[in-house]
Amino acid sequence: MNQKESTTSVIHRRFSGTVVSDAGDKTIVVRTERTVLHPKYGKRYVRGTRYHVHDEDNRFKVGDRVEFEESRPYSRTKCWRVIYRPNA
Numbered sequence: 671m672n673q674k675e676s677t678t679s680v681i682h683r684r685f686s687g688t689v690v691s692d693a694g695d696k697t698i699v700v701r702t703e704r705t706v707l708h709p710k711y712g713k714r715y716v717r718g719t720r721y722h723v724h725d726e727d728n729r730f731k732v733g734d735r736v737e738f739e740e741s742r743p744y745s746r747t748k749c750w751r752v753i754y755r756p757n758a
Contacts, residue, residue, distance in 0.1 A: 684753070686737040689730050690720065697748060698725045700736060722748040 687702035703718045722745075723738045730736055730752065741751040 682739040682741070684737060684739045685721070686735065687721070689732050689734045689736060692725075692728070692731055694722075696725055696728060698723050698730050698736070698752070700738060700750075721750050723750040723752055724748055725752050 685700075685702050687700040689698050690701045691699035700721050700723050701718050702721065703716050705714050706717050707714055721738065723736070724741070724744045737753045738750045739753055741749060743749045744751075
């Protein structure tokens with residue numbers, strides 16, 4: 671029986687946002703914003719989502735712009751890790 675080696679590439683989702691909290695140890699909370707069009711009235715408004723992101727070195731502070739990607743689960747709510755600061 672001949673089994674083929676399967677090489678699968680994992681595509682990680684990437685987002686960028688602003689750090690809104692750095693109170694946790696090795697954890698930052700990042701808010702991403704997107705513009706949404708109201709289905710009935712046509713007005714644009716901003717929706718935001720908060721992500722708990724793993725920051726191994728505790729180097730990011732409130733107000734920093736960061737980029738992060740999907741990773742293994744670090745805790746119940748944290749399955750993202752910081753990649754870098756885009757405007758560093």
